[in-house]
Amino acid sequence: MEKRVSEAVIRRLPRYYRYLKMLQGMGVERISSKSLGEIMETTASQIRQDFNCFGGFGQQGYGYHVGELKNRIAEIIGLNKGYQIIVVGAGNIGQALAGYRAFLQEGYEITALFDNDPHVVGGSVGDIPVLPMDDLERFIQRNRVDIAILTVPEQHAKAAAQLLCDAGIRAIWNFAPVDITLENLVCENVQLTDGLMALTYKLNAANGQ
């Protein structure tokens, strides 16, 4: 794995993958960094610089082979491996994410949800069972779980993250409104409200206020 790739580049990788997949679906075989930049509303130089973090993928003057580049980026992200995911917290957001079909298309399989609420435990979201929180540790011991999506209320988030970490989980996608940082854990803190506030700032800036 390449080292010292910046957070900004990591955030752009999925977007490159997404656009290349779309271009491939449209039958485009080759594309220059200039054209890719125009479609993605960025610059050719940004694209070349990003790709150079991974050794660069193009031959000068020939552009990129769309399918190969897409596959190479998928490999860098690690999409070729497939991932088993659990959702901890089966409230509205948890259920919505469990039912989000785009994940499955990219090799992410959600295998179980966990909750404490007797109204949802024992039920299912689509085909995915909602299990009691008491079963969480045992489930992780007996099944492969690569990633946990955390959607419990704020006051339970840190304890739930610690429990997951102690049980051996190494990656958490956290939707609870509190930042999680734990040793030996990679965590993406989503903070939905932050996105809405960034949009609000831009709306006001656009209005010249």
Added chain:
Amino acid sequence: MEKRVSEAVIRRLPRYYRYLKMLQGMGVERISSKSLGEIMETTASQIRQDFNCFGGFGQQGYGYHVGELKNRIAEIIGLNKGYQIIVVGAGNIGQALAGYRAFLQEGYEITALFDNDPHVVGGSVGDIPVLPMDDLERFIQRNRVDIAILTVPEQHAKAAAQLLCDAGIRAIWNFAPVDITLENLVCENVQLTDGLMALTYKLNAANGQ
């Protein structure tokens, strides 16, 4: 409104607001950029640099007044105004966002959802009515709508965004898996799958693979 504030700073503003609100809730009255940096896992210099985009908020050597700084950042984001929001697409994600209570606490009120599915139209999410898409334009003409949350399927996203834009909406928070860019519109493209992929990259990088 201050000009030329970078995307990175805009993204950090809500996080400052969030941490300052938490500190205020804990009874902290004053904080140095050094201590704030430690809590937020950033540097004092980053914080001072960010705040300088807005003229700076502290007196050298005295640190920041937590409550005043929080209020000032809220004002910069535009949180003091209150916002009326509609959700276009009343599927799982749309319903989950409509029911997300943290938005209301910050002055964002969701007033209606819109969908085409006869199984959900006429119903409600909590107290929020689900109205038919045919009513969308008229609703926007007759009611104040500051922001639209877009959660329709991919194939309908661009048309729905155009419709919203034509009806006078100036801000869209887009959860559909396709980037939206339209003139005279500010749009935050969320791309849930991108976040999961960024996490996947980091998980593999942490595993040294």
